[in-house]
Amino acid sequence: MGESGAGQPGVGRVLVVIPTYDEADNVADVVARVRRAAPAVDVLVADDNSPDGTGVLADAMAATDGQVHVLHRPGKEGLGAAYLAGFGWARQRGYDVVVEMDADGSHAPEDLPALLAAARDADVVIGSRWVGGARVVNWPWRRLVLSRCGNLYARVALGMPVSDATGGFRVYRLSALRAMRLESVCSQGYSFQVELSRLAHRAGVRIVEVPITFVERERGSSKMSPLIVAEALWRITTWGLRDRRPGRWRRGHDRWP
Ligand SMILES: Nc1nc2c(ncn2[C@@H]2O[C@H](COP(=O)(O)OP(=O)(O)OP(=O)(O)O)[C@@H](O)[C@H]2O)c(=O)[nH]1
Numbered sequence: 001m002g003e004s005g006a007g008q009p010g011v012g013r014v015l016v017v018i019p020t021y022d023e024a025d026n027v028a029d030v031v032a033r034v035r036r037a038a039p040a041v042d043v044l045v046a047d048d049n050s051p052d053g054t055g056v057l058a059d060a061m062a063a064t065d066g067q068v069h070v071l072h073r074p075g076k077e078g079l080g081a082a083y084l085a086g087f088g089w090a091r092q093r094g095y096d097v098v099v100e101m102d103a104d105g106s107h108a109p110e111d112l113p114a115l116l117a118a119a120r121d122a123d124v125v126i127g128s129r130w131v132g133g134a135r136v137v138n139w140p141w142r143r144l145v146l147s148r149c150g151n152l153y154a155r156v157a158l159g160m161p162v163s164d165a166t167g168g169f170r171v172y173r174l175s176a177l178r179a180m181r182l183e184s185v186c187s188q189g190y191s192f193q194v195e196l197s198r199l200a201h202r203a204g205v206r207i208v209e210v211p212i213t214f215v216e217r218e219r220g221s222s223k224m225s226p227l228i229v230a231e232a233l234w235r236i237t238t239w240g241l242r243d244r245r246p247g248r249w250r251r252g253h254d255r256w257p
């Protein structure tokens with residue numbers, strides 16, 4: 001391993017994990033912006049062998065910057081698998097904190113210092129589109145409706161006090177990830193974020209939400225698909241039903257003398 005960032009005061013050594021699939025138009029820009037916005041953090045691009053050469057571009061950045069690293073994965077396995085591999089990479093190298101961030105510019109690296117500042121007093125920080133002070137720029141109304149309804153459903157079905165359970169701009173302490181028992185994670189796409197919100201809530205770790213400015217991607221193509229939305233709906237419903245059962249049993253036992 002090359003050089004490593006000095007670490008963020010009050011937070012420790014930070015690794016920003018950026019999963020990529022066909023993000024050749026975006027990857028250099030987003031990595032450069034992260035390095036400018038938070039010079040003490042390291043970056044890991046987790047690329048699933050993108051046909052458009054994203055991995056090669058990331059290698060070129062890593063060759064000239066000891067704080068940029070690349071994890072080459074053999075093929076497209078979904079966002080969740082790429083993040084789990086990135087978290088494992090961070091754990092093996094003794095990082096204290098990992099950050100999730102999209103490569104497409106939707107998550108502004110300039111918001112990162114505010115998220116890291118919040119991590120001083122939290123285990124999980126969610127960059128939220130749906131708390132006061134947040135902004136969503138250039139999203140078509142269909143995406144707005146999908147996100148608002150999806151979040152409402154997740155909040156009610158899973159009983160979580162989280163406004164943006166589907167958002168993917170987050171900070172996790174490694175200690176929180178350990179407490180969350182990620183061995184059980186089964187999501188492939190989008191529902192990965194909801195699944196981790198649920199595990200964090202169930203583990204009882206400190207979750208805070210910080211407003212962000214979310215901007216619709218300007219370059220490259222979205223990997224969102226009806227299948228990914230269907231997976232999220234199906235999984236939230238299944239978790240919601242499963243989570244309800246032990247609660248009922250517990251209440252029953254409490255009343256039992
Ligand atoms: N490594 C890896 N990265 C992925 C995969 N699918 C998506 N990504 C990355 O995950 C991030 C989010 O994907 P997007 O396509 O922007 O999905 P989205 O943000 O839900 O959808 P849009 O709002 O349409 O952009 C981007 O950085 C993608 O390149 C995958 O299978 N493997």
Ligand SMILES: [Mg+2]
Pocket residue numbers: 102104106217
């Ligand atoms: Mg996106």
